[in-house]
Amino acid sequence: MNLPFAENYRIKMVEPIYRSTREERERWIAEAGYNVFNLRSDQVYIDLLTDSGTGAMSDQQWAALMTGDESYAGSSSYYYLKEKVTELFGFDYFLPVHQGRAAENVLFSVLLKEGDVVPGNAHFDTTKGHIEFRKAQAIDCTIDEASDTESQHPFKGNIDLNKLRNVLETYPNEQVPLIIVTVTCNSVGGQPVSMENLRQVKQLASHYDVPVVFDSARFAENAWFIQQREHGYEHKTIREIVREMYTHADGMTMSSKKDGLVNIGGFLAMRSSSWFEKATMFNILYEGFITYGGMAGRDMNALAVGLEEVTDRDYLESRIRQVHYLGNKLTEAGIPVQQPLGGHAVFVDAGRFLPHVPKEEFVAQMLTVELYLEAGVRGVEVGALLADRDPITRENRYPAVEFLRLALPRRTYTNNHLDVVVAALKNIYERRTEIKHGFEIVHEAPVMRHFTMRLKPIGE
Template identity: 45%
Template sequence: MRSYVTKMAGVTTLPPREEREAALAEAGYNVFNLDSENVFVDLLTDSGTGTMSDAQWAAMLEGDEAYAGSDSFDRLQAAVQDVMGFEQVVPTHQGRGAENVLYGTLVSEGDHVLNNTHFDTTRAHVAANGGVAVDCPVDSAESADEGNSFDGNFSVERAREHVDDVGADAVPVVVLTITNNSNAGQPVSVENTRAVREFADEIDATFVIDACRFAENAYFVREREGRSPSDGASDEAPSREPGYEDASIQAIAREQLGLADAVVMSGKKDGIANIGGFAAMRDPDLFEHCKQRAILYEGFPTYGGMAGRDLAALAVGLREAVELPYLEHRIGQVRELAGLLRDAEIPIVEPVGGHAVYVDAGAFFPAIPSTEFPGQALVCELYREGGVRAVELGSFAFPDTDRPEYVRLALPRRTYHREHIEHVAETVEAVFERRDEVSGYEIVDEPPIEELRHFSARLEPVAE
């Protein structure tokens, strides 16, 4: 069992309730607008908020800051080749930079992009290039033969129905997001990835994997793929038919990613870095086009908007992310929080995914309609009650998409301890006990890009 020794400590304090109330109102009841010093436990995102290892810090001291031909880029390229199996790498400042580079090259006006479930920035990049983002998630019935173990899967049946409506020529790109962040962080099976590969070949589309949490997904494949339908949603290791249980995380990751034509990666997730990302691809022509777009938006192709020291840290982080003991600890913390919430009878999405616990805010606040954003009401109450910052991933973040009313409690990597997890659970339980007293919210000011409104919109409580 892995544990960690603290070599550097930061201080977090819980502001008094009246200060939290004032800060929340000043932020327009949008926790993205809160100063971090006013947050006690920050579960807004696991993106770039984790704690780097001593090996990563040591690599940073050797960072090569050359504008062109940086040795740090060579180290990152080698790590991507070894861990993920892609030789052609275009570094970017973070994942959305990689989306801009790749989707800006592949997507044109009127194109339809199919995804198991688009996340916010992915959807926005498709729209910004004139495309239409189409979600093709499976429902529980479609994954029942796998014991609901891979609810993040891509529904090829839905995708084919959409292609029948619009024509194959209108679908140049098919995307598979692993794990499926917008669908409660649920994993995607290798079998489903093969099916998506075959579907992309049928319609002559480029198959892209959004690999932000590829290592966590490989952990679930190792644990679950091949289990019998009777295993259900238990978080415990099930009995199963032979599968990937004896394979290394790296081997599983390479097999799954090896089915794609290209990947987009935020190094701030399973790169365990505070900044950085990349796009990687197999086709030399696509690589050249992406490099030229990267020069325009990100920087020279051997630094891509990152300092050499950040390239070096990401190279080490990718290798650490596929270590089984690291993933056991990482996903173990998420399951620990889920267990505490389950014991308190909080409605959470199960089985639990890899990077977060998702609370079903619609079930939490059944009296608050989706038009009044029950998820955002829960986010505000968690901060008001215990200084916990979470994020809404429902009707506020994804307008006009008919998404479930989820609130994500995303755990940063190697950052918080048992007492923090207990505080979060106690905070959620305290809000649950007074849930009948909570009202919804309305938007009073929002930005012009609807797909990104949750980052900066301002709200007010609905007048009673």
């Protein structure tokens, strides 16, 4: 018989987690204003809120921490990391930052001004927040198939070239400072972007003399999907695919807390010496000196090792297989999820799960809270709350699909934990008609409200 698949690692250390009672969870979520971000970590049994900085590091990464150079300027850890970035992505200019949103802050401080437009594929929350905070506009050019959760399109993260061309023809060149391509595309379900699409986007952008920047938090997972799904890449290595991907970019932002396999850190890399010279000023102003930029030397060391490990095919196969284990179990149970399954998370289609709950009552948040109450599992809403309000009209924005995202930390949970998640969602699905109402907003911040807002059940 064929041998079954097993992870390419063994467990060396464990961390106890507390299994709470439903009565405790009912009290805790009410005290948190029905916002799972406001829960304490020890009030959560299985934490699928995010895959950002929540994974387990390897023994080699822990060893690298001990040799970190904490010099303020000219740290050897900086040069070690810079060498890895240049080798993997091909960019000569590099600035470390404390995480991905810091890279966005530095880059947009260089490139964006009020009234600009930034086309891309379903910009995620911090990206859109930084754009709109500067009184600019993010324009979504994702292909329409991304909003059809039953479609089997293999690259739902792709940019629609006609939509992008329309933006580039509608606005003057000086009003479009860059195009952002998110790989993989988080907002539509961890969906990959094909190499052909990256190539075509870059060709179109070059015709209009607009630079292309990749939001690269999950670059390796995107490369794995290219290897698995795109003709001509099945025999290329992950590192070869990554290097080719970035020939179609002028720069990149990176939250290293995802595919960097570390708990903190990020960077900004680019080809332009002019961009770099301007960015250094903002990096020093916001983050720290250019050779540490908000990161300790030990964390730069761990990140350099993480960039090696994340591009290993065996690691990626184990990672993606676990995500698909959860997604396939939910699909078998009849629970609607974004298809085909993506990379870092499983996205439950809350609108199809609870079709009788009006979108105005934040259906994905309703399902998020129900999952926590059922089993102490913390997912996150990727729906109207995350979409925020229109910065001009201040009306709620309602995305085409309301998702409950179940993001899997890397090398952290076993499949037994995921079986708990499946059982909990099956229980909720069986009693879904009993869920009558959602939430109304009690308090919200003017930008990126979903992190700190407070809600209350309608009718309470």
